[in-house]
Amino acid sequence: MPSLMRWGAFAVEVAPDGAGFRLLHGVDEWASCTLGGMRSTGRFSDDPDEVEHGFALPGGSCSVRHSTGQAWTIRWALSASERALGDRLPADLPRVSDDARPDSAWDDACNVAPPTLRVRPGPHAVAWAWAAGAEGVLCIAPRRRAAPVVGLRLTGGWLDEIPDGFALAPDRLALTPGKRWVGSLRAELYPGLNAIAATLPAWLAPLELTAGQPWEFRQPDQALVVHPPATTRAEGDAVQVIGAAGRAGVTVHSPRGVTSLTLSFAPSLDTLLAAGASTVLRADGPVTAAAGFVVAEALGRSLISQPQAAAGWLDEHDGQRDPDLLAIATGIVRGQRAGQLRPVRAALKRLAVVHPQLGFGRVVMAGWLASLALGHDAGAEAVQLLTRSSGSDWVALELNVLNLRSVEVAGPLFGGLINALGGDVPGEPIGLGVVQQAQLTGLLQLCPEEWPMAQDAAACATKNSRRLLAAIAASDFADPDDLVVLAWLALGESLV
Numbered sequence: 001m002p003s004l005m006r007w008g009a010f011a012v013e014v015a016p017d018g019a020g021f022r023l024l025h026g027v028d029e030w031a032s033c034t035l036g037g038m039r040s041t042g043r044f045s046d047d048p049d050e051v052e053h054g055f056a057l058p059g060g061s062c063s064v065r066h067s068t069g070q071a072w073t074i075r076w077a078l079s080a081s082e083r084a085l086g087d088r089l090p091a092d093l094p095r096v097s098d099d100a101r102p103d104s105a106w107d108d109a110c111n112v113a114p115p116t117l118r119v120r121p122g123p124h125a126v127a128w129a130w131a132a133g134a135e136g137v138l139c140i141a142p143r144r145r146a147a148p149v150v151g152l153r154l155t156g157g158w159l160d161e162i163p164d165g166f167a168l169a170p171d172r173l174a175l176t177p178g179k180r181w182v183g184s185l186r187a188e189l190y191p192g193l194n195a196i197a198a199t200l201p202a203w204l205a206p207l208e209l210t211a212g213q214p215w216e217f218r219q220p221d222q223a224l225v226v227h228p229p230a231t232t233r234a235e236g237d238a239v240q241v242i243g244a245a246g247r248a249g250v251t252v253h254s255p256r257g258v259t260s261l262t263l264s265f266a267p268s269l270d271t272l273l274a275a276g277a278s279t280v281l282r283a284d285g286p287v288t289a290a291a292g293f294v295v296a297e298a299l300g301r302s303l304i305s306q307p308q309a310a311a312g313w314l315d316e317h318d319g320q321r322d323p324d325l326l327a328i329a330t331g332i333v334r335g336q337r338a339g340q341l342r343p344v345r346a347a348l349k350r351l352a353v354v355h356p357q358l359g360f361g362r363v364v365m366a367g368w369l370a371s372l373a374l375g376h377d378a379g380a381e382a383v384q385l386l387t388r389s390s391g392s393d394w395v396a397l398e399l400n401v402l403n404l405r406s407v408e409v410a411g412p413l414f415g416g417l418i419n420a421l422g423g424d425v426p427g428e429p430i431g432l433g434v435v436q437q438a439q440l441t442g443l444l445q446l447c448p449e450e451w452p453m454a455q456d457a458a459a460c461a462t463k464n465s466r467r468l469l470a471a472i473a474a475s476d477f478a479d480p481d482d483l484v485v486l487a488w489l490a491l492g493e494s495l496v
Contacts, residue, residue: 018053146415157183193423442492
């Protein structure tokens with residue numbers, strides 16, 4: 001039988017083997033979590049407010065304890081196995097132990113594999129994570145309203161992002177038999193993500209910047225290591241980190257341990273559109289709808305040095321029959337640039353046979369605005385498209401805010417959308433691909449300025465836009481999703 005511990009309006013359900021646990025809010029599952037890299041060896045305790053399980057893992061053992069009260073705490077303790085002494089460590093391996101020992105004691109040290117944690121938000125929740133080693137926080141929040149938010153703050157130990165989850169200890173952790181290495185996450189309820197951001201280290205300045213803007217660090221009693229090609233300079237009582245467009249790594253050494261930060265230096269959207277269009281026009285591979293939109297948008301913004309050649313390329317790769325939203329948006333951009341109403345009206349007709357999905361409302365609005373610019377009001381057609389039904393809450397939000405603009409209906413959904421994109425907390429979303437992140441960032445930009453959450457929505461959209469643009473600059477369009485992300489960011493910006 002699973003163990004069920006009450007935590008206010010929430011409950012923590014731990015599987016019989018301890019390897020899985022769920023956060024429940026009433027009957028709704030907010031998050032499902034799985035511990036990996038270990039084999040269950042039994043349950044130590046099963047009380048109404050505490051349950052502990054044992055596990056075996058390569059090189060040692062681990063105990064995991066959940067306890068509830070004012071907070072929900074997850075504590076894990078790693079121990080080296082006496083039988084693992086044959087697994088000798090390389091001489092240059094960093095020595096990690098919770099007790100100071102003479103150097104000779106390390107002759108018995110062995111390598112303990114780190115356990116892993118996988119987190120998946122439930123259908124009624126979203127999740128955001130900042131995992132930087134000695135510092136970290138996991139945020140689990142409602143999908144359709146702003147609060148309450150569950151923040152699991154790393155109070156000791158290690159939390160590092162790995163593919164499809166998190167490592168709960170440093171890689172190649174060296175322990176001496178009989179000694180333990182302990183980590184813990186403490187979960188508390190917050191009125192919003194801003195309240196969680198206020199609990200993060202005071203020295204942690206925003207990690208998302210524009211290219212050329214320095215990142216500042218003011219903490220003289222901690223060591224800062226900047227990884228090339230980023231450089232540093234002193235400015236008063238601060239150390240400034242300077243980086244080219246893209247991403248830069250910074251490591252902070254403090255009494256808590258080593259914290260690894262990723263700085264995002266975002267180029268302008270026009271800079272990336274020009275670079276993206278140049279990449280597409282030079283390539284010989286298959287042409288996607290996103291590639292066509294990037295070329296058309298760059299051409300419309302006069303960012304291409306040979307506009308006639310680019311226009312000819314677009315004629316050659318015409319996607320008039322492609323039902324992809326970006327292909328339809330390309331027709332709108334081209335029609336407006338050429339001063340021709342016919343392609344714009346044709347695009348609006350194509351939208352009538354496309355199922356509403358993320359971005360649908362924005363393409364409709366782009367067509368409406370283009371028709372107005374060309375002297376024709378396609379408002380009736382646009383409103384008819386915007387009043388279509390949708391089975392997705394975020395698609396319904398997009399259609400609502402572009403048509404009814406009802407704060408009573410759309411306001412709570414914007415709160416949930418801010419949760420999905422992390423508010424002003426650094427990090428990455430859990431369970432959202434980069435294309436969906438770009439689409440949701442553009443949706444967040446549609447929040448009306450007079451609505452109560454508008455300031456938070458704008459700040460969150462700016463943070464995520466910079467993060468995504470910096471990632472594209474770092475990739476230099478090597479990732480197949482780069483053009484799609486760039487296209488959706490450009491479409492979103494063109495409407496605000």
